[in-house]
Amino acid sequence: MRRAEExxxxxxxLAGALSQxxxxxxxxxxxxxxxxxxxGSLGAARLYRAAGEVLRCSRCNAVLLRLTTAPDRIYLxxxxxxxxxxxxxxxxxxE
Amino acid sequence: xxxxxxLGRLAQPARLDWRAARVVAARxxxxxxxxxxxxxxxxxxxxxxxxxxxxxTAEDGYQAQRSFxxxxxxxxxxxxxxxxxxSDGEVSPYLTDVIEEGDLLDVRGPIxxxxxxxxxxxxxxxxxxxxxxxxxxxxxxxxxxxxAADAPSAVPPARLLYSARSADERIYRAELDGLAESDKxxxxxxxxxxxxxxxxxxxxxxxxxxxxxxxxxxxxxEPIFYVCGPTLMVETGATLLAELGYPPTDIxxxxxxxxxESGP
Numbered sequence: 276m277r278r279a280e281e282x283x284x285x286x287x288x289l290a291g292a293l294s295q296x297x298x299x300x301x302x303x304x305x306x307x308x309x310x311x312x313x314x315g316s317l318g319a320a321r322l323y324r325a326a327g328e329v330l331r332c333s334r335c336n337a338v339l340l341r342l343t344t345a346p347d348r349i350y351l352x353x354x355x356x357x358x359x360x361x362x363x364x365x366x367x368x369x370e
Numbered sequence: 371x372x373x374x375x376x377l378g379r380l381a382q383p384a385r386l387d388w389r390a391a392r393v394v395a396a397r398x399x400x401x402x403x404x405x406x407x408x409x410x411x412x413x414x415x416x417x418x419x420x421x422x423x424x425x426x427t428a429e430d431g432y433q434a435q436r437s438f439x440x441x442x443x444x445x446x447x448x449x450x451x452x453x454x455x456x457s458d459g460e461v462s463p464y465l466t467d468v469i470e471e472g473d474l475l476d477v478r479g480p481i482x483x484x485x486x487x488x489x490x491x492x493x494x495x496x497x498x499x500x501x502x503x504x505x506x507x508x509x510x511x512x513x514x515x516x517x518a519a520d521a522p523s524a525v526p527p528a529r530l531l532y533s534a535r536s537a538d539e540r541i542y543r544a545e546l547d548g549l550a551e552s553d554k555x556x557x558x559x560x561x562x563x564x565x566x567x568x569x570x571x572x573x574x575x576x577x578x579x580x581x582x583x584x585x586x587x588x589x590x591x592e593p594i595f596y597v598c599g600p601t602l603m604v605e606t607g608a609t610l611l612a613e614l615g616y617p618p619t620d621i622x623x624x625x626x627x628x629x630x631e632s633g634p
Binding site: 283284285286287288290291294295300302303316317318319321322 | 386421422423435437478479481482483484485601622623624625626
């Protein structure tokens, strides 16, 4: 068995799943932890994977996000983030 | 203008879709590690450091997907991913031992803008890799070599610190040796954490402060660090670099959990 700590990934590994929901790249999103107010890139937060995905603050370890993917729907809980700052996608008029 | 026409003319940001990719070649890198060369129709191109998701579908419809860093340089005709076999893995043994030339699998990508390197001549490139975590760093070194071939002044100097358990477990060994020999601005240091070769005079321990100070530039040189490997190595490396005074925003990390089984 591996130690649980060795199974920790990071928010980069969530990018594919979250691209089904968010139009912008989420790994560069700046998120504010609701528990400790630390601000960091989502890509650098710690990801714990079990039946669902749990993203935790890399400073205080509070839960930032929970994502569960079922065959026909997605459950996304974001209460652990006070603010999410996303870069707007490039929407330009094509002439 | 009619509403539908206007909407049609607003360029929609591309959603990531699954594409059917074909394995066109496979290379054994070490006994446990294999590189798959993929032909991905209409690949939109990637930046150095991005990853992709691979999805396998069983005959009964069961699907499993994992994230892999892209190891091939941007602009290459094929996409390469390097996979390490985990004995208790669900996906990696299939990719390292079973899948062969001509087989199809689904690819979604490129993904991620966080762990990405774009050459800035004034910012030295500092790479720290552990095990299979070398893959996205190899993409950066390949990209750097390809840009430098046309415009040597467009790329910064680079240094790589590569931690492997033994000399035989080094991935891309011959290519790294070749890159270092042909480029005086690239320096590669190895540390062997389990069984260093007989007579090895280099590092034979896990990352520590002294090693980082010896291998990399002082803070005044303003290097950008990319640290990729097992979680414990990445966290140790990032913490030590911050203690040495490098700005946290210049230390980018990617954790590789158990390699090859990362990703949703």
